[in-house]
Amino acid sequence: MQQKLSLYNTLTRKKEVFEPLHAPHVGMYVCGPTVYGEPHLGHARSFVTFDVLYRYLRYNGYKVRYVRNITDVGHLENDADEGEDKIEKRAKLEHLEPMEVVQHYTNVFHQDMEKLNVLPPDIEPRASGHIIEQIQMISEILENGLAYEVNGSVYFDVQAYNKGHNYGKLSGRVIDDLLNNTRELEGQQDKRSPLDFALWKKASPAHIMRWPSPWSDGFPGWHLECSAMSRKYLGTTFDIHGGGLDLMFPHHECEIAQSQASHSHSDAARYWVHSNMITINGQKMGKSLGNFINLRELFSGSHKMLTDQYSPMTVRFFILQAHYRSPLDFSNEALQAARKGYLKLMNGLRVLDKLEYSEEGHTPDEKLNEDLQKLAQDCFRGLNDDMNTARTIASLFNLLKKINSLYLGQLPLQALTRGTFDTLQNTYKDIVQEVLGLKEESSLDTEEMLDLVLDFYKEAKETKAYDKVDSIRAELKKQGIVIKDLKSGIDWAYEE
RNA sequence: GGUAACGUGGCCGAGUGGCUAGGCUCAGCUCUGCAAAAGCUGCUACAGCGGUUCGAAUCCGCUCGUUACCUCCA
Numbered sequence: 001m002q003q004k005l006s007l008y009n010t011l012t013r014k015k016e017v018f019e020p021l022h023a024p025h026v027g028m029y030v031c032g033p034t035v036y037g038e039p040h041l042g043h044a045r046s047f048v049t050f051d052v053l054y055r056y057l058r059y060n061g062y063k064v065r066y067v068r069n070i071t072d073v074g075h076l077e078n079d080a081d082e083g084e085d086k087i088e089k090r091a092k093l094e095h096l097e098p099m100e101v102v103q104h105y106t107n108v109f110h111q112d113m114e115k116l117n118v119l120p121p122d123i124e125p126r127a128s129g130h131i132i133e134q135i136q137m138i139s140e141i142l143e144n145g146l147a148y149e150v151n152g153s154v155y156f157d158v159q160a161y162n163k164g165h166n167y168g169k170l171s172g173r174v175i176d177d178l179l180n181n182t183r184e185l186e187g188q189q190d191k192r193s194p195l196d197f198a199l200w201k202k203a204s205p206a207h208i209m210r211w212p213s214p215w216s217d218g219f220p221g222w223h224l225e226c227s228a229m230s231r232k233y234l235g236t237t238f239d240i241h242g243g244g245l246d247l248m249f250p251h252h253e254c255e256i257a258q259s260q261a262s263h264s265h266s267d268a269a270r271y272w273v274h275s276n277m278i279t280i281n282g283q284k285m286g287k288s289l290g291n292f293i294n295l296r297e298l299f300s301g302s303h304k305m306l307t308d309q310y311s312p313m314t315v316r317f318f319i320l321q322a323h324y325r326s327p328l329d330f331s332n333e334a335l336q337a338a339r340k341g342y343l344k345l346m347n348g349l350r351v352l353d354k355l356e357y358s359e360e361g362h363t364p365d366e367k368l369n370e371d372l373q374k375l376a377q378d379c380f381r382g383l384n385d386d387m388n389t390a391r392t393i394a395s396l397f398n399l400l401k402k403i404n405s406l407y408l409g410q411l412p413l414q415a416l417t418r419g420t421f422d423t424l425q426n427t428y429k430d431i432v433q434e435v436l437g438l439k440e441e442s443s444l445d446t447e448e449m450l451d452l453v454l455d456f457y458k459e460a461k462e463t464k465a466y467d468k469v470d471s472i473r474a475e476l477k478k479q480g481i482v483i484k485d486l487k488s489g490i491d492w493a494y495e496e
Numbered sequence: 497g498g499u500a501a502c503g504u505g506g507c508c509g510a511g512u513g514g515c516u517a518g519g520c521u522c523a524g525c526u527c528u529g530c531a532a533a534a535g536c537u538g539c540u541a542c543a544g545c546g547g548u549u550c551g552a553a554u555c556c557g558c559u560c561g562u563u564a565c566c567u568c569c570a
Contacts, residue, residue: 033570046570086568171565177498181566222568244570251569275570276501282562287569321519322509327502327563334508337520344519347533382510390510394518404534408527 005060005384007240008325010248010272011170015386018271020239026057026064027238029230029269031247032124034071035105036090039112040292041315041330042244042278042285048316048437049275049324049387050242051118056383056435067233068121069226070109072102073128073209073219085209085219098209102128112295115312117437123233127225131211134220134228138199138213140262147261150190152202152216156257158195165260167195170272171249197254199224223254230255231264241269245276246286275324280305282329293330310335313441317342320389320436345393345432346440348400351407352428357421358414365415372420375399376427383435392431399428450481454490457483 006015020026030050033043050068057064072087091098113120127134138154141147146161147154158167162175178195198221203210210217230238236259243252252272259268278285285292293303301309310318318338322328375398382391403424405411416424432438453472460468473483477495484491 031570034568040570042570044570049570172499173566174499178566181498246565246569249565250567277564277570279563284564284569288567289569292569318508326509329508331508333520337508339520341519351534385512388510391517394510397518401535408534410535 003381003384005056006386007271007273008386009270010274011267011270013172016271018239020062021237021270024061024063026062026240027234028054028057028064028066028240028242029226029234029238030066030068030121030241031226031243031251032069032071033105033109034086035102035109036086037105037287038294038296039105039109040285040294041298042292043109044112044116044295044315045278045319045324045328046242046244046275047113047118048116048319050273051116051437052320052389052435053240053242053273053387054119054121055437056387059430059435065123065234066119066121067123067125067230069229070102070106070124070126071225072099072106072126073225085207088207088209091208099128108296112312115299116295116316117312117439119437125229125233127220127229128209130225130229130232131213131220133232134224135200135213137224137228137231137258137262138220141199141258144261144263147199148192149215152218153190153198154200154215154221155191155196156199156221156254156261157192158197158257159193161257161261165257167257168253170253170256173249173253197221197223197250199258223251224258226251227255227258227262227264227268230268231259231262236264236268237266238269240271240273242273242275245274246284248272248274276327278330279327280330285330305332306335307332308336308339310339311441313438314339314342316436317345317393317438320438321393323386323388323390325386341393341397342438345396345400345438348396348403348428349432349440351403352425355403355407355413355421355425357416357418359418360414362414362416364417365412368411368415369417369420372399372402372416372424375402376423379427379431383431389436392436396428396431399424403428450492454483454492458490461485 005018007018008014009016028050030047033039047068054064054066073085085098087098087101091101096104110120138147141156142149142154147156158175161167167173167175168178175195179193200213200215200218200220202216202218207219209219211219230241241252241255256267259266280291280293283289283291293305295312295315297303298306298310298315299312301307314335315338318335319328321338321341375395378395379392379399382388382393382395385391402411406413406416413421453476457469457472460466460472476483476492480495481492482495484493
């Protein structure tokens with residue numbers, strides 16, 4: 001009854017029906033964060049997007065192996081020979097071991113992702129743990145004559161590669177245009193062409209992060225880890241490769257080149273999926289522009305652009321209310337609207353739980369049943385159409401209107417068939433919770449609520465309404481709270 | 497300069513050539529002890545100018561404007 005999931009494939013520039021290579025198994029690789037700074041809203045968008053894809057594939061019964069890496073080595077500060085490793089730069093700044101910095105920001109990243117209800121991947125490999133695999137891949141590319149060694153460093157020979165392959169197929173670049181428009185960067189003397197990129201870099205004496213290799217003590221190039229790790233865990237050809245749009249060129253282009261040039265001879269993934277950027281006042285939010293908003297600042301409301309704190313689920317809803325391939329503009333106002341929308345959706349969940357269907361006296365209204373079935377179908381239609389969560393959410397709100405009307409008796413519950421009722425309930429709940437990954441987050445301040453209850457308790461005691469007193473005690477006990485009548489007043493404690 | 501997008505009502509944001517996207521805001525109504533919630537109604541837009549078409553926000557062209565990638569970046 002449902003149509004199939006279509007995804008926009010950057011490689012072919014069109015939407016394609018998703019067919020896994022080895023159903024029911026699906027292999028998915030997503031470029032993870034470089035752990036040298038606080039996760040920000042941009043990270044959230046990418047990882048929430050692919051989290052929904054992961055969830056939806058699983059919802060459809062696929063057995064997904066989701067690999068998302070942690071980049072803890074290898075990203076140069078610039079393309080110059082004296083370029084410092086990003087991790088290392090930060091480490092020197094803070095007088096910490098590089099791996100200490102890596103661990104710290106990895107932890108922060110994990111915490112933030114958990115708050116956003118982003119499921120952990122099945123495998124989360126680290127670049128530093130796969131040096132051997134990367135060296136292996138470099139050897140293969142050298143064997144195939146598509147890389148060359150200079151002074152202990154190894155570079156990918158883009159022009160040689162382009163004779164038998166198409167460098168630029170993913171991002172639509174033309175190699176001659178690239179050559180004409182390359183900037184002059186310092187420290188590129190070793191390269192035969194400015195387009196060539198490093199597979200292995202010899203470490204300068206001061207460089208801490210270094211590993212032995214056949215060519216020098218050094219470190220792997222920026223793009224290699226994803227090629228090596230995706231191949232190790234998903235095979236030479238797998239189903240989906242995801243990442244932010246800004247990684248399309250050169251990162252993903254280089255990945256394809258590396259895969260083709262090694263013994264893999266493959267584009268790596270069959271579907272390349274890219275999520276768009278978050279903008280702020282119409283400009284891309286990015287590290288280089290210094291205009292990014294950390295997730296922590298968002299959650300705590302500490303950023304100067306924010307009037308309030310915005311909960312993780314509000315942020316998640318905000319992201320999901322736009323299609324992942326459109327740029328999404330950030331503003332305090334938009335977040336305000338997102339919060340309301342999110343809460344509205346959550347209230348629907350509660351209302352749905354309170355609805356009880358009874359076979360008695362039901363007089364099915366054919367048109368109403370049809371309408372509701374169609375509204376439910378619309379939710380899936382949106383998801384299947386290139387994961388259009390914006391449309392899905394719009395459909396959910398349409399469904400919610402009916403749910404609320406049923407709850408208030410403005411629409412008679414008896415007019416529904418059992419099947420329609422179940423569809424209504426399952427569709428709404430499943431999509432909101434399982435697929436979109438939105439969950440209730442209690443904003444209630446427990447202590448405050450407890451104080452309120454204790455006031456009632458006190459009042460009941462004073463008026464000697466002991467049945468009330470007993471029932472309050474009993475209810476609180478269910479929550480693991482005991483009331484203590486002290487001479488000094490009333491207090492509570494966790495039940496031990 | 498090269499390449500690729502985009503320009504939708506007060507704001508955000510969907511949109512497959514013809515049929516109400518949706519959310520937020522605002523106004524009114526129903527309900528309500530007051531409120532809140534919820535429902536209903538209204539504010540009905542597609543940058544501009546041409547063209548194709550019976551019909552275009554949707555296709556084509558031009559103009560204006562904005563952005564992204566080309567350099568680390570989700």
